[in-house]
Amino acid sequence: MTATRKHTALPKAQILIEALPWLTRHHGKTVVIKFGGNAMVNEELKAAFAQDVVFLRHAGLKPVVVHGGGPQISRALDRHGIVSEFKAGLRVTTEEAMDVVRMVLAGQVQRELVGLLNRHGPFAVGLTGEDAHTLSATRHRPEIDGEPVDIGRVGEITGIDTGAIEALLADGRIPVVSSIARSQDDGDSGHVYNVNADTAAAALAAALGAETLMVLTDVEGLYEDWPHSDEVISRLTASQLEKLLPELSSGMVPKMEGCLHAVRNGVNTARVIDGRVQHSILLEIFTDEGIGTMVVPDEKPHAQDGQGEP
Numbered sequence: 001m002t003a004t005r006k007h008t009a010l011p012k013a014q015i016l017i018e019a020l021p022w023l024t025r026h027h028g029k030t031v032v033i034k035f036g037g038n039a040m041v042n043e044e045l046k047a048a049f050a051q052d053v054v055f056l057r058h059a060g061l062k063p064v065v066v067h068g069g070g071p072q073i074s075r076a077l078d079r080h081g082i083v084s085e086f087k088a089g090l091r092v093t094t095e096e097a098m099d100v101v102r103m104v105l106a107g108q109v110q111r112e113l114v115g116l117l118n119r120h121g122p123f124a125v126g127l128t129g130e131d132a133h134t135l136s137a138t139r140h141r142p143e144i145d146g147e148p149v150d151i152g153r154v155g156e157i158t159g160i161d162t163g164a165i166e167a168l169l170a171d172g173r174i175p176v177v178s179s180i181a182r183s184q185d186d187g188d189s190g191h192v193y194n195v196n197a198d199t200a201a202a203a204l205a206a207a208l209g210a211e212t213l214m215v216l217t218d219v220e221g222l223y224e225d226w227p228h229s230d231e232v233i234s235r236l237t238a239s240q241l242e243k244l245l246p247e248l249s250s251g252m253v254p255k256m257e258g259c260l261h262a263v264r265n266g267v268n269t270a271r272v273i274d275g276r277v278q279h280s281i282l283l284e285i286f287t288d289e290g291i292g293t294m295v296v297p298d299e300k301p302h303a304q305d306g307q308g309e310p
Contacts, residue, residue, distance in 0.1 A: 019286040026285065027060040029211035030169065034201035034258075035067040035113065037218040039275030049216075050116035052281040053174060057123060062169045065117075065124075065176045066204060068197030069109040076104045088142035089253060093152040093194045101194045102128075105178040114176050123174045129181040130192055132164035135200060137181035137193040155181045155193025157200065160207040177204065202258030206265035213262040214284065215255050216275030221293035222248075222256065235294045238263050259295040270295040 033053065039045040056063045073091070074084045077100055085092040093101060110126040117124035129135025137155030141148040168175045179197040198215060205213040221232040222244075236244075241260050248256060259270035273280045273292035283291050 022286045023059055026211060028062070030062040030064060030205075030208050031056060031212045031214065031285075032064045032066060032201055032205035032208065032210045033281065034198055034213070034215045034255075035065050035275075036070070036197060037216055037275045039216050040067070040069070040109070041071055042276075045275065045278060046112075046116060048278040049275075049281070050113070050119065052279055053117060054120040054123060055282060056285070057172070057174055063174055064165060064169070064204065064208065064210070065113065065174065066179060066197055066201035067105070067109055067113060067176065068179050069105050072109055073101055073104050076100050076108075087149055087151050088144055089251065090140075090142060090151055090154050090196065091194065093154050095153065098153040098192065098194060102180055102192060105180055110176055110178045117174055117176070123172070124176050125168050125173045126176045126178070127164060128178040129195065129200065133159075133161045133182060134164055134177065135160060135179075135181035135195060135203075136184045137195055138184045139193070153193050155183075155195045157181060157195060157203045158184045160203055162204070162207050165204070165208065196254050198254040198258040199261075202262045202270070205262045205267045205270075210262075210267050211269070212285070213259065213267050213270040214281060215258065215270070215272045216280070217252075217255060217272055218274075218276060219252075220274045221272050221291070222252065233293050235296065237296055237298045239298050241295055256295075263295050263297045268297070 035049065039049050053063045053065060070091075077084050077097060080100055082094075082097050082100065106126070106128050114124040114126045127134065135157055136159035137157050140154045140156035141150060143149070165175045165177070177200070179195045179200040181193045181195045181200075183191050183193065201215065202213055220230070221234070224231040224233055238260055241256060245253065245256060245260070255272055259272065262270040271284055271292055271294045273284050277283070277291065280291060
């Protein structure tokens with residue numbers, strides 16, 4: 001019986017040993033994770049996400065979570081009788097809608113996520129980009145058909161102060177950041193902007209000198225030739241990604257632009273992974289196979305086994 005028990009337990013030991021090179025490489029490193037998509041609304045996936053993030057913390061990494069809340073915001077706007085409108089892939093955010101956005105992100109989505117993480121210990125601390133001037137922004141005016149369009153209180157990040165986040169990380173905490181930014185202009189009566197969470201996560205990853213940016217999505221990764229093929233590109237360089245950007249669907253553009261910004265500003269790898277898969281974060285960081293699409297800087301040498309190099 002003892003021999004049987006040893007034999008049964010052996011695969012568990014092999015899994016742990018497989019993770020060792022990645023544990024060694026990532027120990028003490030900051031990992032920024034953009035939480036969104038189906039993982040944000042499915043109860044089992046939310047619980048698995050919280051377990052993954054706490055596991056990273058116990059494994060010696062420094063996770064930072066950045067979140068938006070598109071589905072929750074849309075539902076809340078409906079309840080308030082405010083029509084959801086999108087232009088250039090971004091939510092048109094009136095003054096009235098901004099109040100709802102702020103309430104949902106900081107008062108609902110963030111609170112729930114902090115609560116899930118803190119089931120495992122006193123780790124998570126919630127803040128918005130407003131707190132300690134973490135994110136500053138000016139009004140973003142996207143171009144449609146070559147003309148700038150006013151989409152309300154949607155912000156373009158102009159400054160980042162990582163002091164509060166770094167203090168929390170040094171204290172062993174897990175910062176959970178809502179993608180709201182303060183106005184860069186002190187004379188701006190509106191005070192805050194709604195910022196795309198993919199963009200905010202990428203900007204924070206670069207400012208923090210993170211090892212990795214991870215963006216959870218509702219697809220397997222970046223497809224080779226969608227919709228004609230469902231073959232996922234496992235790895236590509238910044239230059240290769242830049243060439244693909246004009247061909248991407250509007251939903252993938254901010255995610256992949258964020259990955260490009262991150263790896264061109266000091267982040268070693270940026271990964272788009274399938275948030276519909278339980279424990280996808282652990283699979284991506286700690287296994288040979290990896291999942292999703294990994295973007296690397298142009299000068300980075302080719303990976304050997306798996307998506308990442310130990």
